Amino acid sequence: MFRIGSIFIPVTDLEKASKWYEKMLGVKKIDSWEEGVGFYFPSGSTQLALIQVDIPQSSEFIVKNEEKNSYFNFIVDHIEEVYEYLNKNGVKTTEIKDFGGMKYFDFFDLDGNPFSVVDEPINSPFHSANIQKLQNTIF
Template identity: 65%
Template sequence: MFKVGGIFIPVTDLKQSTIWYETNLGVKKIDEWEEGAGFYFPNSPTQMALIQVESPQPTEFTIKGKNKNSYYNFLVDDIDAAYKHFHENGVVTSEIDDFGGMKFFDFFDRDGNSFSVVNEVIDSPYHRENVRKLQNN
């Protein structure tokens, strides 16, 4: 019945952020309007929108004191290639970490918005193929 249609990211410079997200995440613009622009991912049904704001807004929340968690993450098939791509483009990232076989790192956009990049672990119940099996039952 429900599925995620899109994610919305607050940015302070829509024009420059559009270029940044197209370059670094490979999104393609669908349309734009006065306060925003919509994009699609070439290999995903989820859409993304950049929304012009006056000052940076948080894209993460705090858990257990100082630990931060982003509201959503980006899946990649090759986390090492994604990490290299970001570094070649001067994107600030954390180091790649391993959590029970799942590798991940955080990256930051022009406004300091924090997002996670993760790879899928084939035997994880959260792997897209295992979730697809649950959906089909």
């Protein structure tokens, strides 16, 4: 059935952005083409592609009262370590917040694209172990 193949991110400087994403997110280059470059994560099957654009593009949407939401998030196991790493490397972040046991924060790439980082507690229905149980359920 369906699964997420790649996530596409608009960037204005493909070369600088590629180096930034490799360093900050630990992605590895698969291949490049005239207007883009594709990466894989050391774990998981979703790929990430950077696409060259002339002007910054929005990678978020408005929910209500001007509150913004990114289109996807990154799941991590040790959110404090990721937060510290990004901050030590000069990446703009928001503070870590708690939402019903889930911890999260946002960070921004060189073009100001926002991304959420999430650390789901094991008792959350959204934790990867609980999703895997749902995926393995036979109807």
